[in-house]
Amino acid sequence: MTRIPNGETRPTDTAERTWTLGTTPWQRIPPVGAPRARVIIDNDFSGDPDDLYQLVHHLLSPSVDIRLVVASHLRPDDPFDPSGRSAQNAAAVVRDVFARMGLTSAEVVVAGSDAPLRDRATPQPAPAVDAIIAEALRDDVSTPLFYVAGGGLTDIASACLVEPRIAERLTLVWIGGAEHDGLAGAPPNPMPIEYNLLIDPVAGQVVFGDSTIPVWQVPRDVYRQCLVSDAELRVRVAGTGPLGRYLYDEVAVVTTMIATHLGGASESYALGDSPLVLLTALQSVFEPDPSSSRYVTRPTPALGDDGAYLDVPDARPMRVYTWVDTRLMFEDFYLKLAEFGRWQSEAATGAA
Template sequence: MTRIPSSDAFAPIAPHWRLGETPWQAITTPGGSRVRVILDNDFSGDPDDLFQLVHHVLSPNTDIRLVIASHLRDGDPFDPGPASATNARTVARDVFARMGLLSEELIVAGAEHGLRERGNGLPGPAVDAIIAEALREDTDQPLYYLAGGGLTDLASALLIEPRIAERMTLVWIGGNEHEDLAVPPPGGMPIEYNLLIDPIAGQVVFTDTEVEIWQIPRNIYRQCLVSHAELRLRVAPCGELGRYLYDETQLVIDRATEQGRGPAETYALGDSPLVLLSALQSTFEADPSSSDHVVRPTPALDPDGRYIDRPDARPMRIYTRVDTRLMFEDMFLKLQEFTRWHAGS
């Protein structure tokens, strides 16, 4: 439901900057980047991904190599298509322009629809870029593939070039609850929202590849609530960018209220763990040490999203708690710091 700009001819708001620079910091974050990341999200859908995108580009410990604007399922109420990936790219470019960020060449539209069959990937510029980044030999920084929507483009890349599986870690917001860890929410969709975007891609990634997975299933990303008071007092006052983020969430709240599902004094920023688990790792024994997970053999996925045990499969992480205090306080402060600089320069 994120509003799609009527034009994609964006003029970045001054002052201008590029990824890798931090001109808003009076005291520079030490050390620079420590991990490479590929961001993959459906930016024309739920505006929680806008918060994740802004937070990530303000997090200098991550070297953002690629931003993939991915599709939603056909008929999705947020953006019914048929060009939701193109729309997502337009939204992401608009966010960069609102921030004065001159790195829009990193934004690539992914496939406009899901996989049609399990054995064949969908070639395209996003897939080519994923493969090229994963196969780089000129860096030893770990590569995280951070996905807040469906898995079409990653699945295609893994099918076309299987070697990349051992060269990255997938952090994915999605998938049903694991039966012994949590129960579905009241009235929850039988197949979790992000998995339903492309169930075949989910089967490919879980079952047919060897890529390492860190999963944030539905019961965990539903923990990522901010209050309406926080949105009013800590986001909306942060200049034009903050007001934009606030207004996009308020559109969804108003629509939900009209449909009889509200009002509520909270909003779920469910994609924000992508920042927490990549940018906010511990200094010593680098890891997302403030959050909890279990390690289990990676299950297979059946077509309805259920997990099938595979005792001999590769291990994966299933997160059972995320550190929302660290995650959201860091976001609020970075947004405030950036806004002061951008407004005063």
């Protein structure tokens, strides 16, 4: 339930120092070399605020070239944002984050569809769909393209329905889907269909069963590993400056709300979308790959109407991550946020 900026309940903070994507003015020792990969970020930014942490982390990572930020929808009855215009609200949240960071590259923000797919053959039109296709079909670049999704799959499924050729031009990294038999068990009292898949189960069926998109999946048992403590968030996020305090406060809104329903406060929170950064921006130097995390290779299953995995003989291979390097992931985030916070604070104090 990320709060939607409206100018009344929370005026947007505009940073004094500005920058554009492709620059890193907060780094006193500049990065060496050009980005190694292109990234399209897709997330439901009006929902669980873990996506804000992923967004900021990706934007502060010079090894990837952020080409688009797709603001996608939640399911219509989602308590985080039941407005029916969650994709539009998500775009407003992203623009607010950009303003807080002094990032002027708002042209990369595109809204996805506000509704899920009606069936497996009919795309949902949206500005994001056209932009995804255009980026995937570029022939003037050779860097690999990762489509990183922390929510539903409506817009990438729609893009593939409109232009199937994009499947051979990108790799999907998706946070979502239930546990796989033989790899992990479900948590206590799980949702009947995993949260992100439930946003648009038909889109999941299109991507897994009807397309040839290569998939790197971070299923529920793995994204639930990405716990941080409240002490970490207080000291290493909120303590870094206005941007960090904003990120902390958005999580605090959720933890305060759920404390009344779950019998008390929790000292941890799952930043479950952060593996999207780990698996793309923090790959190894030699033989580039997310070499500090673990995965198994399995045939890509089809998805049933109930979200279950259905075996498909001779299906294309997919990666199913079983463990992610949370030390590397979160330590990198804390240090980048602190570095960026110092740079922003220099403007406030008049430092050179």
